[in-house]
Amino acid sequence: AQSVTQLGSHVSVSEGALVLLRCNYSSSVPPYLFWYVQYPNQGLQLLLKYTTGATLVKGINGFEAEFKKSETSFHLTKPSAHMSDAAEYFCAVSGAGDTNAGKSTFGDGTTLTVKP
Amino acid sequence: KAGVTQTPRYLIKTRGQQVTLSCSPISGHRSVSWYQQTPGQGLQFLFEYFSETQRNKGNFPGRFSGRQFSNSRSEMNVSTLELGDSALYLCASSLDGTGRETQYFGPGTRLLVL
Numbered sequence: 001a002q003s004v005t006q007l008g009s010h011v012s013v014s015e016g017a018l019v020l021l022r023c024n025y026s027s028s029v030p031p032y033l034f035w036y037v038q039y040p041n042q043g044l045q046l047l048l049k050y051t052t053g054a055t056l057v058k059g060i061n062g063f064e065a066e067f068k069k070s071e072t073s074f075h076l077t078k079p080s081a082h083m084s085d086a087a088e089y090f091c092a093v094s095g096a097g098d099t100n101a102g103k104s105t106f107g108d109g110t111t112l113t114v115k116p
Numbered sequence: 117k118a119g120v121t122q123t124p125r126y127l128i129k130t131r132g133q134q135v136t137l138s139c140s141p142i143s144g145h146r147s148v149s150w151y152q153q154t155p156g157q158g159l160q161f162l163f164e165y166f167s168e169t170q171r172n173k174g175n176f177p178g179r180f181s182g183r184q185f186s187n188s189r190s191e192m193n194v195s196t197l198e199l200g201d202s203a204l205y206l207c208a209s210s211l212d213g214t215g216r217e218t219q220y221f222g223p224g225t226r227l228l229v230l
Contacts, residue, residue: 032216043120043206043221051216090159094215101171102149102164102213109158 002027002093002100006107014115019063019078021110023091026072033074034092034104035065044090050074061085086114117142120209120222128228134195137225139207141188145220147213148190150182153204153224162205165190166213194227202229 007022025031032051036044048059055067065076074091088111092104121140129135141148150162161174165184182192188209194201204226208219 034218036221041223041226043223044208045221046218049218096215098171100215102147102166102210102219103161103172103174103215104149104208104219105161106159 002029002031002095002105004091004093004105004107006089006091006110008110009108010111010113012113012115013081015083016080019076019081019085019112021076021089021091021112023065023074023076023107024072025074025091025093027093027095029095029097029100032094032096033065033067034094035059035063035074035076036090036092038088038090038109047076047089081112081114083114083116086112088112117144120207120220122205122207122222122225124225125223126226126228128230129197130230131197131199133197134193135197135227136191136193137205137207137227139190139192139209139222141190141207141209142220145209145211146188147210147217148184148188149208149210149213149219150190150192151206151208152176153206154202159206162192164213171213197229199229202227 003026034049035047050067058064091107094104149164164172184190204224206224207222210217
Protein backbone atom coordinates (compact mmCIF):
# COMPACT_ATOMS: atom_id res chain seq x y z
CA ALA A 1 0.00 0.00 0.00
CA GLN A 2 1.11 3.53 -0.67
CA SER A 3 0.39 6.76 1.14
CA VAL A 4 1.49 10.38 1.13
CA THR A 5 1.49 12.90 3.93
CA GLN A 6 1.84 16.57 3.19
CA LEU A 7 2.76 18.53 6.29
CA GLY A 8 0.90 21.82 6.45
CA SER A 9 -2.33 22.34 4.57
CA HIS A 10 -1.55 26.05 4.22
CA VAL A 11 1.81 27.73 3.76
CA SER A 12 2.25 31.48 3.46
CA VAL A 13 5.44 33.16 2.31
CA SER A 14 6.44 36.63 1.23
CA GLU A 15 7.34 37.33 -2.38
CA GLY A 16 11.03 36.57 -2.85
CA ALA A 17 11.20 34.22 0.14
CA LEU A 18 12.08 30.53 0.11
CA VAL A 19 9.24 28.12 -0.59
CA LEU A 20 9.36 24.76 1.23
CA LEU A 21 6.49 22.30 0.90
CA ARG A 22 6.89 19.05 2.77
CA CYS A 23 5.98 15.57 1.60
CA ASN A 24 6.56 12.20 3.22
CA TYR A 25 5.60 8.95 1.60
CA SER A 26 5.10 5.31 2.41
CA SER A 27 5.45 2.62 -0.21
CA SER A 28 5.97 -1.14 -0.21
CA VAL A 29 7.67 -0.99 -3.61
CA PRO A 30 10.29 1.42 -4.95
CA PRO A 31 8.35 4.66 -5.29
CA TYR A 32 7.91 7.00 -8.16
CA LEU A 33 7.25 10.46 -6.77
CA PHE A 34 5.59 13.47 -8.31
CA TRP A 35 4.71 17.05 -7.49
CA TYR A 36 1.75 18.65 -9.22
CA VAL A 37 0.31 22.16 -9.08
CA GLN A 38 -3.36 23.00 -9.44
CA TYR A 39 -4.73 26.46 -10.16
CA PRO A 40 -8.40 27.22 -9.47
CA ASN A 41 -10.83 25.43 -11.78
CA GLN A 42 -8.03 23.65 -13.60
CA GLY A 43 -6.54 20.20 -13.72
CA LEU A 44 -3.19 19.16 -12.31
CA GLN A 45 0.06 20.21 -13.96
CA LEU A 46 3.25 18.26 -13.40
CA LEU A 47 6.05 20.24 -11.75
CA LEU A 48 8.61 17.47 -11.46
CA LYS A 49 9.05 13.76 -10.87
CA TYR A 50 11.50 11.26 -9.46
CA THR A 51 11.72 7.77 -10.88
CA THR A 52 15.33 6.62 -10.63
CA GLY A 53 18.78 8.13 -10.75
CA ALA A 54 19.73 11.54 -9.42
CA THR A 55 17.94 12.28 -6.18
CA LEU A 56 17.81 16.04 -6.73
CA VAL A 57 15.18 16.69 -9.34
CA LYS A 58 14.67 19.99 -11.11
CA GLY A 59 11.30 20.95 -12.47
CA ILE A 60 9.51 23.77 -14.17
CA ASN A 61 9.20 27.34 -12.89
CA GLY A 62 12.31 27.07 -10.71
CA PHE A 63 11.05 24.29 -8.46
CA GLU A 64 13.14 21.37 -7.33
CA ALA A 65 12.78 18.46 -4.95
CA GLU A 66 15.12 16.01 -3.29
CA PHE A 67 14.34 12.34 -2.83
CA LYS A 68 15.63 11.14 0.55
CA LYS A 69 15.04 7.44 0.93
CA SER A 70 16.28 7.30 4.52
CA GLU A 71 13.76 9.96 5.53
CA THR A 72 11.03 8.80 3.10
CA SER A 73 10.70 12.41 2.05
CA PHE A 74 10.34 14.35 -1.18
CA HIS A 75 10.13 18.00 -0.18
CA LEU A 76 9.52 20.70 -2.79
CA THR A 77 11.53 23.92 -2.75
CA LYS A 78 11.89 27.14 -4.69
CA PRO A 79 14.50 29.72 -3.75
CA SER A 80 12.38 32.80 -4.44
CA ALA A 81 8.59 32.87 -4.49
CA HIS A 82 6.64 34.76 -7.12
CA MET A 83 3.06 35.92 -6.85
CA SER A 84 2.21 33.55 -9.69
CA ASP A 85 3.24 30.57 -7.51
CA ALA A 86 0.10 30.95 -5.40
CA ALA A 87 -1.82 27.71 -5.99
CA GLU A 88 -2.47 24.30 -4.48
CA TYR A 89 0.34 21.76 -4.59
CA PHE A 90 -0.01 18.01 -4.48
CA CYS A 91 2.59 15.36 -3.80
CA ALA A 92 1.86 11.94 -5.29
CA VAL A 93 3.36 8.46 -5.24
CA SER A 94 2.95 5.60 -7.67
CA GLY A 95 4.64 2.27 -8.10
CA ALA A 96 5.20 -0.68 -10.37
CA GLY A 97 3.03 -3.77 -10.52
CA ASP A 98 -0.52 -4.62 -11.47
CA THR A 99 -2.01 -3.39 -8.22
CA ASN A 100 -0.57 0.03 -8.94
CA ALA A 101 -1.48 0.20 -12.63
CA GLY A 102 -2.52 3.71 -13.57
CA LYS A 103 -2.90 4.71 -9.95
CA SER A 104 -1.31 7.62 -8.18
CA THR A 105 -1.92 8.19 -4.50
CA PHE A 106 -2.09 11.86 -3.59
CA GLY A 107 -1.50 13.84 -0.45
CA ASP A 108 -4.17 16.19 0.83
CA GLY A 109 -2.54 19.17 -0.82
CA THR A 110 -0.86 22.34 0.41
CA THR A 111 -2.25 25.75 -0.46
CA LEU A 112 0.56 28.21 -1.03
CA THR A 113 -0.16 31.89 -0.47
CA VAL A 114 2.38 34.48 -1.59
CA LYS A 115 2.22 37.88 0.11
CA PRO A 116 3.45 41.00 -1.70
CA LYS B 117 0.30 17.52 -29.26
CA ALA B 118 -3.12 18.30 -27.94
CA GLY B 119 -3.59 17.73 -24.24
CA VAL B 120 -6.15 15.65 -22.43
CA THR B 121 -9.66 16.89 -23.08
CA GLN B 122 -12.73 16.30 -20.98
CA THR B 123 -16.35 16.96 -21.80
CA PRO B 124 -18.50 18.46 -20.57
CA ARG B 125 -16.67 20.91 -18.31
CA TYR B 126 -19.65 21.57 -16.08
CA LEU B 127 -22.73 19.53 -15.34
CA ILE B 128 -25.72 19.91 -13.05
CA LYS B 129 -27.85 16.87 -12.27
CA THR B 130 -30.44 15.90 -9.69
CA ARG B 131 -30.36 12.99 -7.28
CA GLY B 132 -31.23 9.68 -8.85
CA GLN B 133 -30.17 10.65 -12.35
CA GLN B 134 -27.20 9.18 -14.15
CA VAL B 135 -24.34 10.93 -15.88
CA THR B 136 -21.68 10.09 -18.45
CA LEU B 137 -18.38 11.92 -18.62
CA SER B 138 -15.95 11.71 -21.51
CA CYS B 139 -12.17 11.85 -21.72
CA SER B 140 -9.93 11.98 -24.78
CA PRO B 141 -6.31 11.14 -23.94
CA ILE B 142 -3.16 12.50 -25.50
CA SER B 143 -2.51 10.88 -28.85
CA GLY B 144 -0.51 7.68 -28.37
CA HIS B 145 -1.43 7.26 -24.71
CA ARG B 146 -3.13 3.97 -23.99
CA SER B 147 -3.73 4.30 -20.26
CA VAL B 148 -6.57 6.41 -18.93
CA SER B 149 -7.22 6.89 -15.22
CA TRP B 150 -10.08 8.63 -13.48
CA TYR B 151 -10.00 10.49 -10.18
CA GLN B 152 -12.60 12.15 -8.00
CA GLN B 153 -11.60 15.36 -6.22
CA THR B 154 -13.63 16.74 -3.32
CA PRO B 155 -12.75 19.18 -0.53
CA GLY B 156 -13.36 16.53 2.10
CA GLN B 157 -11.73 13.45 0.58
CA GLY B 158 -9.15 15.03 -1.71
CA LEU B 159 -8.04 13.20 -4.83
CA GLN B 160 -9.19 9.61 -4.95
CA PHE B 161 -8.49 7.03 -7.62
CA LEU B 162 -11.56 5.60 -9.33
CA PHE B 163 -10.21 3.22 -11.98
CA GLU B 164 -7.76 2.78 -14.82
CA TYR B 165 -8.22 1.42 -18.31
CA PHE B 166 -5.62 0.13 -20.71
CA SER B 167 -6.36 -1.36 -24.12
CA GLU B 168 -10.09 -1.38 -23.38
CA THR B 169 -9.60 -3.39 -20.16
CA GLN B 170 -10.03 -2.20 -16.61
CA ARG B 171 -6.75 -3.04 -14.91
CA ASN B 172 -7.18 -1.35 -11.60
CA LYS B 173 -10.02 -0.09 -9.47
CA GLY B 174 -10.33 2.11 -6.41
CA ASN B 175 -12.69 1.78 -3.50
CA PHE B 176 -15.88 3.18 -4.98
CA PRO B 177 -19.36 1.64 -5.18
CA GLY B 178 -20.58 -0.16 -8.27
CA ARG B 179 -22.56 2.92 -9.30
CA PHE B 180 -19.29 4.19 -10.71
CA SER B 181 -18.30 2.46 -13.91
CA GLY B 182 -16.26 3.16 -16.97
CA ARG B 183 -15.13 1.91 -20.31
CA GLN B 184 -12.49 2.53 -22.89
CA PHE B 185 -12.81 2.45 -26.62
CA SER B 186 -10.38 1.16 -29.23
CA ASN B 187 -9.09 4.70 -29.85
CA SER B 188 -8.27 4.97 -26.10
CA ARG B 189 -11.03 7.46 -25.42
CA SER B 190 -12.74 6.71 -22.15
CA GLU B 191 -16.06 7.36 -20.51
CA MET B 192 -17.15 7.07 -16.93
CA ASN B 193 -20.71 6.67 -15.81
CA VAL B 194 -22.29 7.34 -12.47
CA SER B 195 -25.75 5.92 -11.94
CA THR B 196 -28.31 6.85 -9.29
CA LEU B 197 -26.53 10.07 -8.39
CA GLU B 198 -26.22 11.08 -4.76
CA LEU B 199 -25.49 14.51 -3.31
CA GLY B 200 -22.07 13.27 -2.26
CA ASP B 201 -21.12 12.61 -5.87
CA SER B 202 -20.73 16.36 -6.38
CA ALA B 203 -17.05 16.71 -7.24
CA LEU B 204 -14.45 17.54 -9.81
CA TYR B 205 -13.79 14.45 -11.92
CA LEU B 206 -10.33 14.36 -13.41
CA CYS B 207 -9.10 12.18 -16.18
CA ALA B 208 -5.41 11.47 -16.69
CA SER B 209 -3.60 9.72 -19.50
CA SER B 210 -0.16 8.15 -19.74
CA LEU B 211 1.70 6.00 -22.21
CA ASP B 212 1.20 2.73 -20.40
CA GLY B 213 0.15 3.42 -16.82
CA THR B 214 3.18 1.65 -15.40
CA GLY B 215 3.68 4.13 -12.59
CA ARG B 216 6.93 5.68 -13.69
CA GLU B 217 5.21 7.31 -16.63
CA THR B 218 3.85 10.78 -16.06
CA GLN B 219 0.10 11.12 -15.89
CA TYR B 220 -1.20 14.13 -17.81
CA PHE B 221 -4.41 15.54 -16.45
CA GLY B 222 -7.35 17.09 -18.20
CA PRO B 223 -9.13 20.20 -16.90
CA GLY B 224 -11.81 18.12 -15.24
CA THR B 225 -15.58 17.94 -15.28
CA ARG B 226 -17.27 19.68 -12.38
CA LEU B 227 -20.42 17.80 -11.42
CA LEU B 228 -23.01 19.33 -9.14
CA VAL B 229 -25.78 17.07 -7.86
CA LEU B 230 -28.86 18.83 -6.50
